[in-house]
Amino acid sequence: MWGYLGILTLMYLTGINGDWHADFGPWFVPTEGEPWPSVNMRNLQDGSLILRPSTFNIKLNQDCDILSEAKSRYMSIISAEGHYARLKFPKPKIRRSLRADLTFKGELETLDIRVAGACEVLPYLHMNESYSLTIIGKTADLLAPSVWGALRGLETFSQLLVASGQGANLKIQTQTILDAPKLPHRGLLLDTSRHFFPISDIFLTLDAMSYNKLNVFHWHIIDDNSFPYQSKAFPELSEKGAWLPGMVYTADDIKHVMEYARLRGIRVMPEFDSPGHVRSWGESHPEVLTTCYDTTGLPNGRLGPINPSNEKIWPFLKTLFNEVMELFQDKYIHLGGDEVPFDCWQSNPNIRAFMASKGMGTDFTRLESSYIAELLKIPAAQNKSSVVWQEVFDNNVEITSDTVVHVWTGLWSKELASATKKGHPVLLSACWYLDHVAGGGDWQKYYRCDPLDFSGSDVNKHLMLGGEACMWSEFVDSTNVHQRIWPRASATAERLWSEGVDTTERAAKRLEEHTCRMRRRKIPAQPPNGPSVCYG
Numbered sequence: 001m002w003g004y005l006g007i008l009t010l011m012y013l014t015g016i017n018g019d020w021h022a023d024f025g026p027w028f029v030p031t032e033g034e035p036w037p038s039v040n041m042r043n044l045q046d047g048s049l050i051l052r053p054s055t056f057n058i059k060l061n062q063d064c065d066i067l068s069e070a071k072s073r074y075m076s077i078i079s080a081e082g083h084y085a086r087l088k089f090p091k092p093k094i095r096r097s098l099r100a101d102l103t104f105k106g107e108l109e110t111l112d113i114r115v116a117g118a119c120e121v122l123p124y125l126h127m128n129e130s131y132s133l134t135i136i137g138k139t140a141d142l143l144a145p146s147v148w149g150a151l152r153g154l155e156t157f158s159q160l161l162v163a164s165g166q167g168a169n170l171k172i173q174t175q176t177i178l179d180a181p182k183l184p185h186r187g188l189l190l191d192t193s194r195h196f197f198p199i200s201d202i203f204l205t206l207d208a209m210s211y212n213k214l215n216v217f218h219w220h221i222i223d224d225n226s227f228p229y230q231s232k233a234f235p236e237l238s239e240k241g242a243w244l245p246g247m248v249y250t251a252d253d254i255k256h257v258m259e260y261a262r263l264r265g266i267r268v269m270p271e272f273d274s275p276g277h278v279r280s281w282g283e284s285h286p287e288v289l290t291t292c293y294d295t296t297g298l299p300n301g302r303l304g305p306i307n308p309s310n311e312k313i314w315p316f317l318k319t320l321f322n323e324v325m326e327l328f329q330d331k332y333i334h335l336g337g338d339e340v341p342f343d344c345w346q347s348n349p350n351i352r353a354f355m356a357s358k359g360m361g362t363d364f365t366r367l368e369s370s371y372i373a374e375l376l377k378i379p380a381a382q383n384k385s386s387v388v389w390q391e392v393f394d395n396n397v398e399i400t401s402d403t404v405v406h407v408w409t410g411l412w413s414k415e416l417a418s419a420t421k422k423g424h425p426v427l428l429s430a431c432w433y434l435d436h437v438a439g440g441g442d443w444q445k446y447y448r449c450d451p452l453d454f455s456g457s458d459v460n461k462h463l464m465l466g467g468e469a470c471m472w473s474e475f476v477d478s479t480n481v482h483q484r485i486w487p488r489a490s491a492t493a494e495r496l497w498s499e500g501v502d503t504t505e506r507a508a509k510r511l512e513e514h515t516c517r518m519r520r521r522k523i524p525a526q527p528p529n530g531p532s533v534c535y536g
Helices: 003-014 018-024 065-088 147-160 199-211 236-241 251-262 279-283 313-327 342-347 349-357 364-375 377-381 390-394 412-421 443-447 458-462 481-485 488-497 504-520
Strands: 041-051 057-060 104-107 110-115 131-135 139-144 170-179 185-191 216-220 267-271 289-293 299-306 332-336 385-389 404-407 426-428 464-471
Touching: 057 065, 065 110, 065 147, 065 170, 065 504, 110 147, 131 147, 139 147, 147 170, 147 199, 185 199, 185 488, 199 216, 199 251, 199 481, 199 504, 216 251, 216 464, 236 279, 251 267, 251 313, 279 289, 279 299, 289 342, 299 342, 313 332, 313 364, 313 377, 342 349, 342 364, 349 364, 364 377, 364 390, 377 385, 385 390, 390 404, 390 412, 404 412, 412 426, 412 458, 443 488, 443 504, 464 481, 464 488, 481 488, 488 504
Parallel strands: 041 104, 057 110, 110 139, 185 216, 185 464, 216 267, 267 332, 332 385, 385 404, 404 426, 426 464
Antiparallel strands: 041 170, 131 139, 131 170, 289 299
16 A cells, blocks of 8 residues: 555655565665675775765876876766765764764775886786775775776775765775686677667767776677768768768777777777678678579579679778778777578579589588688788687688687587687677567576586686677667666676676675666666665
8 A cells, every 4th residue: 555655755764774675575675885796805894984075085106097087087986976875865864973983993085096017008808907905094005917907996996885874975894805807808799780879878888888897899880781880991881881971980989989998998899790791881882792693593683791702802801801900909800700691692603603613512601611711811911810700610610729709699608618629719698698688687697697607628718708798789779778788788797707606686686786876877777676766
């Protein structure tokens, strides 16, 4: 008879605590001051310190843009937390001075960040993201060997702060933390072809990634549906292939995204998938694609994958990919290679004749393999490394030892075991497809996925670089993409960062807190666990 709001009102008026909340029904009180992803070594101590946002300061031992920008961002976050704390406790139930609180150990005035190494400029695979955090007295110490570790430690520090119950002041439990990521590649794929996303949405995605310690933005920038990348050498690709003239990413747009990501310790890895998923290329360059034929032997008006029998494709591809690699600064480029439809190749008499001349018979995996093998030479010539979807490995393409196999489908544990046994680095996404929606609370299926759950020696396991949550955009655009990603991708983030993970019951309470934290930071994450409330 009370209704949900009535129950909440009753709880507030009577001071009923979280134990009642858990016993009464399906709601539970989230944790307070628990970091996400979980840290790897933590020693909690009795007592807490008060932090006054108006007087608190962050001190840096080095003058570099990544640290100074981070200081500015997190000072704003801490100030905002103080604002929300005032909203949460507008009138403390028990008016008392802070020094009457038996757990109060003093005031935290400064966070002293000391980076041992030089100020690195660009994030990279295997960058050192370790840090230690000591919060005992009026000065907290954040020590890191690199700026990347300092960024991760600063994020953890911000998550330990909770409302003190005393207006805009915050509190933090005294503790020490030693932390480092389990795996070096912790990514999120965003597909910007099936629906176009403004740069503002990409920035918001990068913000959320930093709050979850994800460090690779896999930009699936083009596909069959549209070609939003504005090429300098071939501007007609986007002029004719984008959804609309304004729905493009210019070189300046991409530079802005890379700079925004860099300051948050996030790599930007582009994907230009081929020989399939290239229908949008044909709007301006039909000559590089395969003409499909009907059963009577006549062209049927459709265009298929890139035509490997046409030698003229290689000057075009080399120019395009060299331009892309010059613009995108990461060492890795994703070349795709998945879901190549063979029916169009099979229907084309020129393709069949070409295969016969090469002794391929009717094995179209060999045709695909020959194309991919040639394509891989383009990044290699620029001292870049490639990532490919698992079909390339499955089809026995001759790939170099540094080519990363990205597993996305099938019996993924067997795929990982097979690829690492042959000496290839691997990434996992098969269990982290965010477009596979199962209703509320489905973050748990992502949380249960262990990227190291495959057979192999220690040498093989060392080839596991990490993985990515994938947000394919057939059914998402700016209106719902952030709610679809978060907090579901947070589950992936913890599996990739943390050596030990919680039970789902314990994780649910921590994720409830983290979701509210992201929402206070303007990330419109959906509720993870059912009925709940976030303050602010």
